[in-house]
Ligand SMILES: Nc1ncnc2c1ncn2[C@@H]1O[C@H](COP(=O)(O)OP(=O)(O)OP(=O)(O)O)[C@@H](O)[C@H]1O
């Protein structure tokens with residue numbers, strides 16, 4: 001079976017003037033379709049950096065990235081933009097939504113802007129996704145007025161809009177209270193189980209990991225293979 | 236177009252700031268319209284003032300130059316000698332007048348004898364510039380009869396019209412005789428028939444009118460005239476008409492512009508000043524748009540970063556900002572044009588006691604199409620910088636802030 005994500009020998013060294021910061025060293029990550037993987041590691045261990053690299057937002061110093069069987073690290077700027085739009089989903093910790101647009105418009109935005117605007121099909125799918133994340137009551141609500149947990153659920157809906165092969169989430173519950181965080185995590189787990197969507201969630205929170213099917217850990221810029229474990233998430 | 240919707244939403248998200256920006260653009264456009272209408276109105280007034288009281292084309296005998304005829308059959312050259320002692324006059328003036336009368340663009344024709352003379356009264360003497368005309372066409376070139384302050388304009392055989400300042404300095408009043416001696420040395424007693432006041436000091440002090448018949452013996456021109464003055468329907472055509480009539484008659488034809496090079500210089504200087512002010516008002520408009528959109532692009536960095544992350548193209552983001560500039564330009568320019576027209580029309584309702592405009596403004600000449608195009612075109616140009624900086628934003632950097 002084609003892996004959802006196959007990252008080979010990823011190396012990342014930041015350079016600020018003469019100062020070199022080696023963040024990732026020969027990192028290998030493979031995600032099978034339908035996995036919900038927690039990427040753990042101490043603060044500063046390189047989780048966000050790795051996520052940005054496999055999300056094509058950052059070019060690694062070296063390494064090969066294959067997503068859904070397609071080489072993705074060698075794409076031009078415009079092509080990688082297109083690739084992110086159609087094949088990947090993103091959920092960040094902050095600033096996820098466009099505050100001047102409604103929940104529905106936020107969800108439909110990636111499809112509308114890539115095509116020729118909002119149409120009935122986009123609207124229908126966005127509505128369906130919003131009701132999926134439990135926000136059918138907030139469809140036409142301005143994003144700026146949603147609560148933190150609601151915002152993250154809209155972000156999940158938007159990440160799913162274009163049927164992505166891989167959803168990348170960076171501390172998706174980092175700024176939520178415990179109840180909202182649990183709700184968001186349960187939702188991700190549910191979508192993962194029911195739709196088979198592959199997630200890579202980076203977090204330093206063990207509780208987040210407990211919702212996942214597998215955990216990998218970054219330490220000193222390397223994947224600690226001793227800590228690569230399949231787990232049975234609590235449901 | 237989805238980018239258009241996004242641009243509109245962005246402008247609408249901060250209605251006060253957008254309103255302020257549009258108002259700034261409109262104000263600049265209003266200033267542009269005002270200055271354009273004023274410069275145009277001033278030019279028209281100055282031109283009208285000059286052309287209302289003077290000829291549009293003047294015909295005089297051509298300068299005579301000696302010509303050499305080359306004759307291949309002779310071994311000599313023939314030289315057409317020109318006597319500078321000969322009197323300069325238009326002998327065939329009736330034919331010229333007939334030709335002019337057949338031209339539809341001509342509204343008035345005044346064959347004249349002009350010369351200089353001295354008015355003598357007792358021990359007082361004053362030089363005058365004499366214009367001798369057909370009394371029935373006294374007002375053909377300049378509305379003399381409207382400027383009469385004493386007497387009348389009948390211009391009998393021994394009558395003369397003089398200016399009010401000349402009358403004062405010579406102590407002359409209507410009905411009084413005065414000795415008139417021309418530069419031909421011929422003198423005759425004339426009677427002051429009317430006194431005019433043109434308001435132009437040099438005219439009121441120097442100019443005198445006679446009838447053509449009275450002038451002929453005095454200036455020794457039994458048949459000819461010295462010049463023919465012409466008025467045209469359209470003063471703007473003076474130059475081309477002068478060229479045409481000069482060619483047709485062999486006379487020297489001078490358009491009014493050439494006799495008033497000072498006016499032309501003044502108009503040019505005025506137009507340049509206007510252009511400068513127009514340019515400054517446009518530049519301030521464009522700087523306003525560029526800075527407002529740059530601030531907006533900067534404020535929306537993280538949003539733009541998110542959009543770039545989920546794969547919105549750089550072109551889309553650039554077009555959102557270009558469209559914002561375009562909309563601000565169109566709305567601001569339209570409002571500015573309306574406001575400018577309103578302002579100019581309002582200013583044009585103020586008149587002085589003599590019925591002329593207090594401010595010589597031409598509301599219809601505000602350069603509306605020009606300023607609209609320049610503003611909208613300029614607005615797009617002004618938004619290129621913020622559009623580019625927004626499009627070039629690095630997604631990751633923007634999100635992490
Ligand atoms: N642009 C950059 N230039 C230089 N160093 C960078 C840059 N981006 C990240 N780093 C460094 O790379 C290391 C890893 O950063 P990263 O953000 O990936 O950590 P993280 O595991 O996500 O941490 P956290 O849990 O706090 O979010 C850090 O030491 C950071 O300082």
Ligand SMILES: [Mg+2]
Pocket residue numbers: 047048049170
């Ligand atoms: Mg991080």
